Amino acid sequence: MSAEAVLLEAAEVRKAYGPTEALDCANLRVRAGEIVALMGPSGAGKSTLLHCLAGIVRPDAGTVRYQGADLAALSDRGRSALRRTDFGFVFQFGQLVPELTCLENVALPMRLNGERSRPAAERAREMLAELDLTDVAAKRPGEVSGGQGQRVAVARALVTRPRVVFADEPTGALDSLSGEQVMQLLTAAARERNTAVVLVTHEARVAAYSDREVVVRDGRTRELEATR
Numbered sequence: 001m002s003a004e005a006v007l008l009e010a011a012e013v014r015k016a017y018g019p020t021e022a023l024d025c026a027n028l029r030v031r032a033g034e035i036v037a038l039m040g041p042s043g044a045g046k047s048t049l050l051h052c053l054a055g056i057v058r059p060d061a062g063t064v065r066y067q068g069a070d071l072a073a074l075s076d077r078g079r080s081a082l083r084r085t086d087f088g089f090v091f092q093f094g095q096l097v098p099e100l101t102c103l104e105n106v107a108l109p110m111r112l113n114g115e116r117s118r119p120a121a122e123r124a125r126e127m128l129a130e131l132d133l134t135d136v137a138a139k140r141p142g143e144v145s146g147g148q149g150q151r152v153a154v155a156r157a158l159v160t161r162p163r164v165v166f167a168d169e170p171t172g173a174l175d176s177l178s179g180e181q182v183m184q185l186l187t188a189a190a191r192e193r194n195t196a197v198v199l200v201t202h203e204a205r206v207a208a209y210s211d212r213e214v215v216v217r218d219g220r221t222r223e224l225e226a227t228r
């Protein structure tokens with residue numbers, strides 16, 4: 001793997017919560033457009049690693065570099081700006097804002113980036129149409145199925161055209177059919193846009209959508225030999 005191609009990198013990252021070593025020594029390199037699955041049992045440190053990579057949690061030691069720049073060297077403002085412009089997020093329970101329609105939820109990241117409401121709504125509408133979600137645009141999250149809600153969350157994560165989407169157990173609360181649909185949508189849309197995806201899952205079927213699997217166990221990372 002050539003150094004130039006690496007978009008996001010964690011090197012010897014450690015993070016403790018009191019006596020708990022959430023990350024002991026984690027290493028990960030993500031190239032542009034690559035879909036990487038972080039696998040491993042509950043409590044292994046997967047979410048902590050994802051949060052370190054996304055600049056949400058600051059490691060106690062080690063470095064996280066995005067496009068060659070150390071995230072720890074950025075100001076808090078710089079890191080939150082980076083999260084809004086370059087990163088997208090999908091969580092286990094969608095985390096859509098219940099008071100907003102699905103369309104407004106998808107427009108929200110653009111509004112937070114200072115875009116005006118009309119063009120933001122227009123882009124959100126296009127994004128929903130592209131992902132075959134026009135039917136749910138006017139509905140509130142409480143009025144759609146879990147799978148539809150997660151697909152809306154995918155639309156919201158991608159609408160700003162981020163370079164990296166972080167997805168933490170995006171299918172964890174879904175039945176297997178809806179889970180497959182969400183993974184198909186997420187990976188196809190990411191590939192089309194050359195967006196990298198860091199996917200946390202403990203389901204092999206979900207990890208199978210990735211290019212590469214990395215096992216996290218007791219706060220340590222290990223690359224699997226087999227790649228697709």
Ligand code: ADP
Nearest residue numbers: 017020021022041042043044045046047048049
């Ligand atoms: P995973 O996502 O693989 O289930 P996590 O990264 O969430 O694992 O957690 C790793 C370990 O760190 C666990 O023992 C967990 O309880 C602990 N941990 C994670 N976040 C916190 C926190 N904010 N405060 C205290 N302990 C935490």
Ligand code: MG
Nearest residue numbers: 046047048168
């Ligand atoms: Mg987790």
